[in-house]
Amino acid sequence: MQKLTTSRRFIIALIFSVPMLVKMVLMPFGFHLPGGVITEFGLTTIVMAVSAAPFLKSSWSSFKKHHSNMDTLVAIGTMTAYLYSIYAMIVGQPVFFEGAALVVTFILLGQVFEERMRKNASSAVEKLLDLQAKDAIVIRDGQEVTIPLDQVVTGDLIKVLPGQKIAVDGTIVDGQSTVDESMVTGESMPVEKKAGDAVIGATINTNGSFVFKAGKIGEETMLSQIVEMVKKAQTSRAPIQNLTDRVSGIFVPIVLILAIATFLIWYVFLGSALSTVLVFAISILVIACPCALGLATPTALMVGTGLSAKHGILIKNGEVLEAVNQVKMVILDKTGTITVGQPVVTDVIGPEKKIMTLAGQLEKNSEHPLAIAVLDYAEKLGLNNQESAKNFAAIEGQGVTGELNGQTAFVGNTRLLAERQIDPDLQKKMQELQAEAKTVVLVGEADQVIGLVAIQDAPKASSKKAIADLKARGLKTVMLTGDNQLVAEAIADQVGIDQVITEVMPNDKADHVQAFQQEGAVAFVGDGINDAPALSTANVGIAMGSGTDVVIESGDIILVKNDLQDVATAIELSAKIFNRIKLNLFWAFIYNVLGIPVAAGLFYGIGFILSPELAGLAMAFSSLSVVTSSLLLNKTRLKTLAAKKSMA
Amino acid sequence: MDKILVMVAGLAAIAFIIWWFFGQHKVESAEVTLDDNQQMIDIQVDGGYSPEHIVLKQGVPATLNFTRTDPSGCLDHVVFADFGINQELPQGQKVSLKINTDQPGQYQWACGMDMFHGQVTVE
Numbered sequence: 001m002q003k004l005t006t007s008r009r010f011i012i013a014l015i016f017s018v019p020m021l022v023k024m025v026l027m028p029f030g031f032h033l034p035g036g037v038i039t040e041f042g043l044t045t046i047v048m049a050v051s052a053a054p055f056l057k058s059s060w061s062s063f064k065k066h067h068s069n070m071d072t073l074v075a076i077g078t079m080t081a082y083l084y085s086i087y088a089m090i091v092g093q094p095v096f097f098e099g100a101a102l103v104v105t106f107i108l109l110g111q112v113f114e115e116r117m118r119k120n121a122s123s124a125v126e127k128l129l130d131l132q133a134k135d136a137i138v139i140r141d142g143q144e145v146t147i148p149l150d151q152v153v154t155g156d157l158i159k160v161l162p163g164q165k166i167a168v169d170g171t172i173v174d175g176q177s178t179v180d181e182s183m184v185t186g187e188s189m190p191v192e193k194k195a196g197d198a199v200i201g202a203t204i205n206t207n208g209s210f211v212f213k214a215g216k217i218g219e220e221t222m223l224s225q226i227v228e229m230v231k232k233a234q235t236s237r238a239p240i241q242n243l244t245d246r247v248s249g250i251f252v253p254i255v256l257i258l259a260i261a262t263f264l265i266w267y268v269f270l271g272s273a274l275s276t277v278l279v280f281a282i283s284i285l286v287i288a289c290p291c292a293l294g295l296a297t298p299t300a301l302m303v304g305t306g307l308s309a310k311h312g313i314l315i316k317n318g319e320v321l322e323a324v325n326q327v328k329m330v331i332l333d334k335t336g337t338i339t340v341g342q343p344v345v346t347d348v349i350g351p352e353k354k355i356m357t358l359a360g361q362l363e364k365n366s367e368h369p370l371a372i373a374v375l376d377y378a379e380k381l382g383l384n385n386q387e388s389a390k391n392f393a394a395i396e397g398q399g400v401t402g403e404l405n406g407q408t409a410f411v412g413n414t415r416l417l418a419e420r421q422i423d424p425d426l427q428k429k430m431q432e433l434q435a436e437a438k439t440v441v442l443v444g445e446a447d448q449v450i451g452l453v454a455i456q457d458a459p460k461a462s463s464k465k466a467i468a469d470l471k472a473r474g475l476k477t478v479m480l481t482g483d484n485q486l487v488a489e490a491i492a493d494q495v496g497i498d499q500v501i502t503e504v505m506p507n508d509k510a511d512h513v514q515a516f517q518q519e520g521a522v523a524f525v526g527d528g529i530n531d532a533p534a535l536s537t538a539n540v541g542i543a544m545g546s547g548t549d550v551v552i553e554s555g556d557i558i559l560v561k562n563d564l565q566d567v568a569t570a571i572e573l574s575a576k577i578f579n580r581i582k583l584n585l586f587w588a589f590i591y592n593v594l595g596i597p598v599a600a601g602l603f604y605g606i607g608f609i610l611s612p613e614l615a616g617l618a619m620a621f622s623s624l625s626v627v628t629s630s631l632l633l634n635k636t637r638l639k640t641l642a643a644k645k646s647m648a
Numbered sequence: 649m650d651k652i653l654v655m656v657a658g659l660a661a662i663a664f665i666i667w668w669f670f671g672q673h674k675v676e677s678a679e680v681t682l683d684d685n686q687q688m689i690d691i692q693v694d695g696g697y698s699p700e701h702i703v704l705k706q707g708v709p710a711t712l713n714f715t716r717t718d719p720s721g722c723l724d725h726v727v728f729a730d731f732g733i734n735q736e737l738p739q740g741q742k743v744s745l746k747i748n749t750d751q752p753g754q755y756q757w758a759c760g761m762d763m764f765h766g767q768v769t770v771e
Contacts, residue, residue: 058722061696062764064695066669066671067695067696068669069763070722070763115724231732235728257666264658267654294762298762
């Protein structure tokens with residue numbers, strides 16, 4: 001009997017209480033159950049013994065531990081109704097067996113639905129793992145063999161045919177294709193991939209075929225990490241929940257006391273009949289069940305974080321949701337966040353070959369994005385096989401120096417000018433280029449600038465729209481950049497940023513964020529390793545794109561796609577989830593706050609009382625409405641996303 | 649006379665409820681069994697958790713074995729918010745959970761509806 005599932009218990013309760021329900025409805029028409037009170041007693045006894053027994057057992061075991069739960073209320077409420085009715089039956093008073101039976105039925109109905117919905121809400125993310133490929137074609141000793149996924153090791157060469165799933169994360173070594181990455185990144189457009197590009201496990205290869213080298217396997221893959229992170233977020237706690245924690249611990253005993261007090265007031269002071277007074281007390285116990293209160297936050301968090309993950313937005317925990325709602329301004333890193341992040345050389349002023357040779361030699365070991373642009377351009381000119389500079393030294397935030405052919409040479413930004421010379425023609429040219437929002441790299445020998453390399457990193461296609469969306473939400477937008485005023489403002493004008501802070505040294509970003517926090521809560525959006533301190537300092541750190549592990553660690557929200565538009569979407573989603581939690585808590589409280597006085601007979605004077613069975617129905621409905629409201633988050637329309645779809 | 653009796657009984661019941669649920673009562677606490685660099689403990693889930701308070705040694709891998717005998721839907725999940733664990737506990741089955749003991753501190757666990765609580769102390 002212990003093994004009965006909730007749904008079986010519900011079905012048994014339903015079958016045996018339906019005759020009493022029919023009687024209740026048809027009684028005004030003179031209908032009576034054959035056998036009368038004895039039949040009702042028999043039917044209710046079965047319901048109590050089979051369907052309600054687990055409530056009794058559970059509430060007894062928790063009572064012994066000085067705990068109480070919803071089962072305590074249901075058990076005491078229904079047992080009181082049942083035992084009183086037996087007494088009333090013996091002494092020939094009106095009975096209310098049907099009250100006990102129907103309360104059990106309705107409460108179980110609520111639990112059956114609630115169990116199903118909770119399963120729905122929690123399984124969505126785990127299903128992501130089912131997306132993984134089951135096996136992979138691995139090239140070992142020149143032979144193609146198909147092996148199960150768990151036997152793939154790092155470094156394996158894996159062949160992917162058209163239409164196949166990519167087994168693990170890695171880098172393409174040969175071939176090209178278009179890959180549908182929507183299941184991981186939420187990006188709806190397939191992405192072009194060629195040799196050297198990274199591929200993500202569980203995404204689908206469309207038309208071409210290629211061979212890639214396995215980089216990350218098992219729990220290391222992006223998909224596994226996303227699932228892990230979302231699972232953590234789903235079980236995390238939102239601070240708003242502390243209130244319900246405090247309430248739920250003392251709630252049940254207080255309701256018991258309220259029920260007894262109500263009973264005493266009506267019976268002792270107002271002299272009402274015992275049966276009426278019992279109805280009040282039982283209704284209080286039944287309607288007061290705090291289940292909805294406990295479900296309000298976790299279910300919304302679970303559905304909300306799962307939904308965000310589908311859009312490629314990973315929200316780390318419940319605290320982030322509350323923090324996002326306080327945010328008054330969004331500070332954005334420029335390079336790689338607002339702009340594409342891959343600057344290219346647009347102009348070279350001065351003797352091109354000499355300048356590019358020099359710059360190429362100095363930047364050879366650098367991984368700075370500007371250096372990569374310089375090296376790419378040098379390679380185009382066929383100047384890539386030069387030896388690198390000696391006594392190489394980086395001047396942080398300025399550039400690099402080194403020794404070439406016995407002479408010091410330098411390459412870097414305009415801050416180098418503090419100690420170096422530039423002739424007026426080059427200076428004028430430099431300002432012209434900067435007015436076009438190009439970053440100018442100075443190249444020189446000894447203390448003299450001999451040429452300029454202009455590099456531009458254009459804003460991403462979606463940046464303008466994204467900034468507009470943020471402003472539409474009433475957020476102030478600020479751009480932080482190491483570039484100078486002219487360059488920064490040109491970009492800021494193109495995308496519509498409110499305020500620009502220029503010439504920020506990498507390690508000063510966090511200080512600037514802190515300064516802005518005086519005005520209000522700040523969200524920082526960044527993508528590079530040097531953004532990590534700022535991401536941690538900000539009230540909400542939003543890490544962009546395929547970012548490095550460090551960045552993902554310090555971000556509160558991770559955007560899987562490298563698209564600024566998702567910042568607005570993430571903020572909108574967080575607001576939606578947080579509002580839903582508040583709405584749920586409101587409904588859960590309202591049920592109890594309004595329900596208890598009504599059940600206590602407040603409106604008895606005008607002839608309205610809440611019968612135990614109605615209280616049971618209301619109780620079941622309150623849990624259901626909270627879980628349904630959380631699940632409905634899946635259906636909410638997102639303004640930012642809707643706009644993007646229509647653009648595409 | 650009846651009414652005075654009912655009144656007294658009612659007030660006595662209220663007093664009992666206050667003492668029983670809000671009074672200071674001993675919490676079942678337990679140290680774990682340690683063997684071969686592995687600490688393990690069985691936790692009964694029946695109207696709450698017994699023991700409710702567990703002390704673990706830092707740095708030694710720990711396994712908590714939950715067995716739910718309570719039929720209540722209230723207790724059908726166990727949630728460790730700090731570890732990202734939200735585990736279903738099928739009635740009558742032993743479910744093992746591995747706990748990371750690298751960081752000392754106090755970690756709460758709760759049932760799926762956050763009505764029942766337990767605590768792990770890592771030291």
